[in-house]
Amino acid sequence: xxxxxxxxxxxxxxxxxxxxxxxxxxxxxxxxxxxxxxxxxxxxxxxxxxxxxxxxxxxxxxxxxxxxxxxxxxxxxxxxxxxxxxxxxxxxxxxxxxxxxxxxxxxxxxxxxxxxxxxxxxxx
Numbered sequence: 001x002x003x004x005x006x007x008x009x010x011x012x013x014x015x016x017x018x019x020x021x022x023x024x025x026x027x028x029x030x031x032x033x034x035x036x037x038x039x040x041x042x043x044x045x046x047x048x049x050x051x052x053x054x055x056x057x058x059x060x061x062x063x064x065x066x067x068x069x070x071x072x073x074x075x076x077x078x079x080x081x082x083x084x085x086x087x088x089x090x091x092x093x094x095x096x097x098x099x100x101x102x103x104x105x106x107x108x109x110x111x112x113x114x115x116x117x118x119x120x121x122x123x124x
Contacts, residue, residue, distance in 0.1 A: 002026040002113045009118030022079040022096030030074040033099030038092035050104025093117040
């Protein structure tokens with residue numbers, strides 16, 4: 001069965017960096033787009049970044065552009081999110097999600113499997 005397991009979250013100070021990982025199994029990883037989404041305390045789920053099946057196309061929500069970088073290693077079935085210049089407003093539970101097509105869309109309904117999430121807390 002499809003499994004997505006996130007790791008790499010933790011406590012960071014403003015300006016710090018963290019790298020999230022998502023280990024995927026149970027499907028042909030290289031055939032599907034992937035994305036990261038997050039849910040801040042008391043708020044709804046927000047799409048953050050997506051990557052096409054082969055890594056050739058990446059997209060970001062405006063609030064993380066220039067700070068976050070999404071990537072994937074299809075040989076290792078792993079998705080990454082490099083987060084630099086972290087801000088307190090980046091505090092959230094971060095999820096990786098499997099898309100239902102080759103290209104990542106900023107539409108949560110186009111993702112059919114989700115991990116359990118990894119907590120990122122940014123505080124001074």
